[in-house]
Structure formats: C-alpha cells, structure tokens
Amino acid sequence: MRGLQWFGLLGAPFAWAVQHVLGYWLTEVGCDRGGVGSVSVDTWTAVITAVAAILALLAELAAISAFRATRAARGVGGTDEDPPQGRVNFLATIGIAIAPLFLFIIVMSGVGVLVLQDCHQG
Amino acid sequence: MTGGDDLTRRTGRGHGPPTGGATRSTEATSGPAASYAARRRVSLPVGTWGVILLVATEAAFFGTLIASYLYLRLKVSQWPPAGVEPPDLTAPLILTGVLVATTLPILLAVRAARVGRVRPAWLLLLGAMLVQAAYLGVQIHLFGSDLDKFQPTDNAYGSVYFTMLFAHHVHVLVGILMIGWLLARLIGGLTNYRLVAVQVVAIYWYFVNAVAVAITLTQVSPSL
C-alpha cells in the first residue's frame, strides 16, 4: 500500500525526468556523430520513450489502486478522512491526475524527435 | 481527555491530536537520556532535515560542475587538449578509496552515540578525522604538482578541472572542521543536541564521500 502510494505519485515524474535528461543528452552527444555506440539517435529515443511511457502508465495504475483502497468510507469524503487514510487518498488523487500529464509530455517529446530529423536548424 | 494512545488512530477526528507523552528532548543531557530521546522519535529531527537540504543544494552544485565538465568535453574533439597529459589513474583512485573508507568509522560512531556510548564514538570520529586530514594533505600536494604541469588559465579543460577539484577539497576541509567542533563538544559528554549533531555531521560526510567518487571518476575519465 505504501509502495503503491509513492510509486503512483512519483513514478511518472521520475519517468519523464529520466527521459528528458537522457533524451536531451542523446541529442547533444549523438546528433553529429550519427548515434551513440553503434545505435542511432532514433533507436535510442524510441527505446527510452517507450520505457518511460510504460513507467508512467504503471504509475497511473498504482495511483488508481491506492485511491480505490482509501476511497470514501462512511460518506465522509476520501481526502477528508483522518490520516493516514485521508492523506493516502489525497496523494493518490494527485498521482492519478499527474501521470497522464507526464505521459503526454513523454509521448510528445519522443514522437517529435522521431518525426523531425534535423540535427541543425535551417 | 483523548484516546491518544491508540496508535492506529493517533490523530482522530473529534479526538484531537495526541498529547500525553511528547518528549521535551532538549532536557536529555546525558548519554542514556539522549539515547532514549532518539529512540522515542518517529520522525527525523529538525537538524537532520536541515543537513539533508544542505546536501541537496550541494549535490545540485556538484552535479552542475560535473555536467559542465561533460558539456565542455563534448564540444571539442580532443580532451584533454593538445599539450596536456591525460590524468593519472592510480593516485586519485587510491586516495578516493581511502576517503570513502572513513565512512565506516563514522557510521560506527553514530551507532555508538545512539546507544549513549560517547567514548568509542569520540575515538572513531577522531580516527576518521585524522585519515581525512592526511587525505587532504596529499590531495593539496597533488593539486600543486598538477598546477606545475598545466594551468586553469591555459584552457577550458584546466579551468573546469581545477575548479571541480578545488570545490571538492573545500568541502572536505569544512567537514574536517565540523568533526573538530564535534570532538570539542563531545568532551563534555552526550546530550540530545550533540547526538543530533553527530547524525548531522555523519550525513554531511556520507555526502562528501559520495561526491569524492563522482568527482574522481569525472577527473580521471579521459584515462578510463
């Protein structure tokens, strides 16, 4: 339960942060050299994006799970419950809301890099 | 007045927060009392949170230094630039190993202090400090001999190399001074305050040792 609550809250932001930093460095390092190691920038990008997207989806599921486990009892309202129920429900609500947002950024970035091929502007 | 001892509903609606039994931990002015106060806590003390955040800022600082090193490295084809030897591997790696090894006596010192045993804690901290001071002495010597071979004013490699190392050595010096302060304070015995201080200094040192590994690996990366 505790693990679900924290993964549901932090999993998606973490996935995005890793994809963002790794992806950005990939473009800086690999663009001119046609890739890193013997793998092209596009392949790296696709893999990192896919892993990050899956992580974000899993985080969403974890958050939903934590939310349902602490849903309103006695009609009081999930986040108005006494801690730790209320607090877990509160953090789970936040997790449910943010995971799709981060999934969006992850997918947008990945697709953008794969579609646009330009290493240099103009 | 309240059902405050029910651990599963400690902050129940309508019951109000638990009251009875919250310790005035500052009143713990002996080893056993300090140890008891530490064991009673359910959450990290305020001072520990303070040092954790200090570590966060310094980690961001060293992270930025290392990222700058890597960024500058990627911008050129030859690194180190022509005329500069690649860095030595052995001395930096061995020295870093020695510094990281001082994590053990510090860890043991914290354990000892936690159960109120001041004397062993004091000796362990002293031992760690002496090793760290020796480390710093050797590092300063190596710093000087590096300066004879190339300068920070020669090129960007020199600038970032020496700045990175200097920043690390300053943090080591501050850490040594902190242990010195702690040793002086612990002569008078253990209190709650000093026990938290031991924890704080220990966390700072775990961080410095981790940074030592990161900085050294970066420093010797052209030779790896």
Added chain:
Amino acid sequence: MATMPAPLARQRTERLQRIWEEPKGLVGWLTTVDHKRIGLMFLFTSLAFFAAGGVEALLIRTQLIRPDNGLLSPGAFNEAMTMHGVTMIFLVVVPMSIGAFGNYLLPLMIGARDLAFPRMNALSFWIYVASGLFVYTGLAIGSAPDAGWFDYLPLGSKQYSPGPNVDFYTLGLIFNGISSTATAVNLIVTTFKLRAPGMSLNRMPLFCYAMLATSFALVFALPPLNTALIFLELDRALGFHFFDVTKGGDPLLWQHLFWIFGHPEVYIIILPAFGIATAIIPTFARRKMVAFPLVALAEILVAFIGFGVWAHHMFAVGLDTITTIYFAAASLIIVIPSGIQLFAWITTIVTGRPRFKTPLLWIVGFIVLFLLGGLSGVTFAAIPFDQQLTDTYYVVAHFHYVIFGAAVFPLLGGMFYWFPKVTGRMYHERAGQASFWLSFVGMNLTFFPMHIVGLLGMPRRQYTYPHGLGWDGYNLVETIGSYLLAAGLLMVVTNLAVSLFRGVPAGNDPFGGDTLEWSTTSPPPSYNFAVIPRVTSPYAMWDREDRQADQRDLAGPAERVLDEGHETPASSVLDADWDEILEMPAKSWSPILLAAALAAGFTMLLTRHYVIAAVVALLALVVLGGWHWKEPQEA
C-alpha cells in the same frame, strides 16, 4: 464574540508573553529571531527596493517616450535596464514573497510558534540587506551592473565589460543567493516538521503548498546560478576560460546554466502569488476551494516541470532542432497545471458568494492578467513563432504581464488582506479599490501596446529607436501608462501608511478568513498561539468545534499550551503525529555578525584581496561554530 478568558487562561498567556517577548528598541530589532519581526523587516526593505526599481523603470520609460531621446546615454540606459531587472527579481519580488509573506504567515498558518531555524531566519534577512547594498554600491560609484539581468557572454566577459560593473553583479548575486537558500531551507523544514499535530498533508492550507513548492525550486535552482556566477567571476578575475570559445570554452554554457536557474526562478516568482490568491479567494468567495487536491498538485507540478523547460529561452541560439523538441513539449504541457488553478479559482469565485473587497479585486485583476500573460507565454512554445519574436517587445510584454500582473498584483492584494492582521487596523476600502483600478488601467496601458510594437519589430534592450517605424505612438502611450501605474502604487502605499495610524481597529478576523492566523489577535502576540491549535481540515478557522476546543484547553488541561519554555511542537512529516517538544532559540547577535563578516568577505573578493577574503571566511566559520555552541537547554 470571544469569551472572557478565565484567570488560569490569563496566567498562561501572561507567562507565554514573558517567555517569548523580545527587547524593545534598536537592540531588539538587531537581535530579533521572531519570524513576524523579520517578516516585517523583509517587507519594508523590499518596498524600499521596489521604489528604487520603480524609479529605474520610469527612467527607462521616460527615455523611450519618443524616438532619438537623449535623457539617458546608452551606458546609463544599460545600467538602468540591468538594475531594474536585478532589483525587481532578486531584491523585491523573491524577498517579499518568501521573506515577508512566507516568513510572517507560514508559522501562523500551520499552528507553530516560529520557523524551524529562527536565527538562520535572521541571518537570511541581514544577508539580503547586505547583498542589496552591495549591488547598489556599484550604482553609487557609477559602476552599476550593465550587461542585462541575464548577463550573456561574451558581453559579460572581462574583454567586453572591463569595469567592475559585472563583478558587482556576480558577487552580489552569489551573496544574495545565500539568503534565499537559507530561507527556502527554513520554510521547507518548518513545513515538514513544525505543523500543529493533526495537520496531515491533506489538511495543510494551499498557501503552504505554494511556499513549499517555491522553496524546493529555490533549493535546486540556485546552485546552477551560483556555478555560472563562479565560473564567470573566475574568468573575469583570474583569467579562466569557461566561456572563452578560443580556448575550448563555450558562451552557450553560460546560457544553459543561467536558464536552468532562470526558468525555475520565474516560477519561484509566481508560485507564492498563487499561494496568496488561494488564501484570499476562499475567504471572499465564502466557500472552500474547488478541487483542493488538484490545486495543491498544480502548485508543485509547475515548480517541477519548470526545471525541464529552460532551453525555450534559447530557441534562437542555434541548438539542434531535435534538442529543442524536448523543451517545446514540456513548455506546452506546463500550461495545464496553471490552467487547472485558473479554472479552480474562477469556479470557486463564481459558485461562491463573492464580496468584491479590495483584496479580491487585486486577485481578479491578477486572474485576468495571468490569463493574458500565460497566453502570450504559450505562444513561445511554438519554436518558429519564438524565433521571430525573440528579443522583441513582445517578450517584454509577456513577462511583465506574468511578473507584474501575476506576481505583484497578488502581493499587493495580500498586503491589503493581511494588513489588519499585522497592524490591528483596517485600510481605507474606497481608496484601496481606487488604487486597484488606477494600477490595473496603468498596467495594461503600459504593457499591452508592447505586444503590438513587438510584433511590429521593435527590439528590446535598446536605449532608443528611430522615428518613422510606426512605434512612436505606442511608446508614448506606454510611458503615460507607466506614470499612471506609478500613481496607483503610490496610492496603495499612502493608503496603508495613513491607515497604520488612522485606520479603524480591525479585530481578530475582519474578513471571516479560513486559516489559523485569523484565530489569534491582531497583531498576533509574540508567541502566536496560546494553545497549539487542533486541526482536522485545511480550513481550520471554519471548524468551529476545533476552535472552541482550543479555548477550553486554555482554561483547562495544559498539554497543548506548552508554556514551560520557548516551546513549539515537532511532528512527523506526512501525518503530523506529535513527535517531540522543541526548545526554540531566543534573541542573538550571531546572525547580524555573520552577515557582516560575509559582507566583508565578498567585498574582499570584489577588490581582489583573496588572502584577506580567505581569512574572513575562516572567521565566518568561527562565528558559525560559536553560534552552534550553546545548546537550547543552556539558553
């Protein structure tokens, strides 16, 4: 409405008063560690710098009132423009937000008696004052920083800025950063550990979430700035080559480091204002905030995603296209949490029973201006559009809408809202409303035409412009607007200054507020709360039962009165389970002494006396060692 306290209650409050009272007079202020006094010192200092930054703004606008104007030389214009930016950002908005509002209100809102580290709080203030004076000394000797608040390389290098101007900038900002970092750490630890037992995370007011997000952003954003400033000063003073492209350096490294700081900085600027808005709206709409968890999350999310968008300030410097994609994507999505907050605020007002008093007016103005500023901002996420409008007045329009409209308007609204609490007197309502309208009109008149004139191609940071490009009329209107805005702000200050002496007594809770500061007297006593409040929701003041239980506690069982010393509770981070009772420090000379030592050290660095600077640094460490020597129970 409050019942007469029983004799036992009165005894206790008198004892608390004796324990927590600080000396009157100058010594009291120099050695204070009381968060309320420090908050007020931050407020007055930042208002003084606001006046200075405002004069700089009026100089800029007057110079630009017509083409080919000769009021300011190019060099003087560069100094005015740079000082305006540096002052407003580092010496006004951030200190006012976290040092004045955060400092004063956070302990009150969480039911605590002070911040976690009261002496470090005082240190933050004295360093702030010293760093502001440090930078303005440059102005006083005719060498004010003049390479823009962002100080791009190679302009900021020794070669192109040979005087000490940029050294005042680099060292002054490093110095100033210590203050902000210390305050941020203080606010975080206070929020984590000093909440009244029972105030679990889902019961913490939204203002506190905003301050938490701001503080975390500061902790991680300032180190990259400090690194950049250290690199620059090393290049300038000792001849290093971080940014020197002829020796393997890269001027773009400065831009990356600066904007990794700079973008989170703008969220640092605006998040406290969001917090103020979310404090004012429920009170005046007389209903709870719609979607409370989503608003809390939005505040933290903006700070977090804000660390991933920095290169959108660099879309026109020649980065690889695929590099820019990551930043464009994040810059587009970051609009969503801001949008969530906007929808929540508007819905709360519309579905409540709003009373449009002065504080709410400023917030409504803020909502309109934030909407406009946010819309112009999101247009920059479209890279081709950004590349056309980089360095034009369109950018100036955007950031003034978000900084002035969305950060300063709530600060002004907050000054009216909490004026009765801090002073015990009410401001003049009619004058307050008039000053809002005057400022709102002035603000739009000044900054709206900048969108147009930017689209017409007028570049920013230029000391003058030629006649015949179609920009003249817009600039004239903008300058007139700036004077109207200045008049509005003068009206605000006059209203508050006069009301300080002539205002009607306000009572504890003139507006029906929802957070705990309204449960104590106006102004609050030195010990904030006689009884540490019981908390069962984020709207503690509206929980009548809890507040009545507190009153009974004061006259009855004493556990939560905590009057055996300088005491406040420490609780656990997530659920605020009561953990221990802390003994807080009292007045001390250490903070002001340490700040003075640091000021001396930075001055030695400025004048290149490095050995003396090192000696001063060791002295500072000695002061630090002495500061921590005395333990709480020995005080």
